Amino acid sequence: MPVTDLFARRATLARSLRLLSEFRFEQPDPARFYGALAEDTAAMITDLWRADHRAAPAGHTLLDVGGGPGYFASAFAHAGFTYIGVEPDPREMHGGPAENDGTARYVRASGTALPFDDDSVDVCLSSNVAEHVAEPWRLGNEMLRVTRPGGLVVLSYTVWLGPFGGHETGLWHYLGGQRAARRYLRKHGHAPKNNYGSSLFAVSAADGLQWANATGALVTTFPRYHPRWAWWMVRVPVLREFGVSNVVLVLRPPTATGSTFGAS
Structure with a gap:
């Protein structure tokens, strides 16, 4: 079964519109936004695992690189994964819900x-990091x-x-990232x-x-957020640089760990 087979059935226009509507709550209501994103992400990873392994993910270890506050921890625990979060910023680490x-x-x-x-976890995820x-x-x-x-x-x-490349600076990033940041500072005072x-970089789909x-x-x-018919x-x-807001790369580590990838 193709690894995206199950998730493709979930990737509907209704889902895309629902997630798009949640983005406006990232700043005013982060619990609502990140809670919805966490549930959707856990469902996506579960679908990918089930399609690839023909089994439930229960008991398998998931390492979430840049996991931030605990919204993802709760969602993945409910999905059956053994969750480990990696976060360099203690403010982010303790900024969300404690419950899991x-x-x-x-x-x-x-x-x-x-x-x-090496080869110590079953799934390694990095979401919007x-x-x-x-x-x-x-x-x-x-x-x-680190993935087996x-x-x-x-x-x-x-x-x-x-369209979301500039994050909270909106579409002004099309005039340049530094210009967009200066405009944001003038408008909001911070x-x-x-x-x-410093904390946002220009990464392309081609990269x-x-x-x-x-x-x-x-x-x-x-x-990630498009319906299946737009993949x-x-x-x-x-076209992908302007029309694909978020790229998902799914990789399966080869048997000989470390033989292909070095720091770049």
């Missing part, structure tokens, strides 16, 4: 230098390193030239949380696909 099933663990560390052994890292493909290489052969690496990130050049293909581990790629857009150069 009691088994979630958090590690304060950088995603580009994960403090885990790569665009906030100066060396995103070093993060990707680390994710591959036969496991899954799912790296999802926001494309810079897409710098944006996702500040271009991710080039890296993923070079690893030899790429299984598939698709636009073809990720295969079209230039």
Whole structure:
């Protein structure tokens, strides 16, 4: 069964519109926004695992790189995963709900230098983190390193030239990331949380696909929030940079760990 077979059935226009409507609550009501995103992400990963392994994910370990507050921990615990979150910022780590099933663990560390052994987790996820890292493909290489052969690496990130590339600065990022940040500062009296050049970087769809293909581990790629009938857009150069707001790269580590990926 193709790894996206089950998730493709979930990727409807209704789902896309529902998620789009939730984005407006990211700043005023983060619990609502991140709660909805966490549930959708857990469902996506569960579908990918079930399609690839023909079994439920119960008992398997998921490492969430850049997991932030506890919304994802709760969602993945309910899905049956043994959840481990990695977060470098203690404010983010403790900024969300404390409730989960009691088994979630958090590690304060950088995603580009994960403090885990080779082949130590079943699934490694990074959701909307790569665009906030100066060396995103070093993060990707680390994710591959710590994932067991036969496991899954799912790296999802926001494309810079897409409509949400500027994050809270809106569409002003099309005039330049630094200009958008200066405008945000003038309007709101403080710098944006996702500040271009320090905590937000211009990552393209082509960048991710080039890296993923070079690893030899790429299984598939698709636009995270698009309905299934629009997934073809990720295969079209230039169009994907503007029309695909978020790229998902699904990789399966090869048997010989460490033989392909080094820091880049």
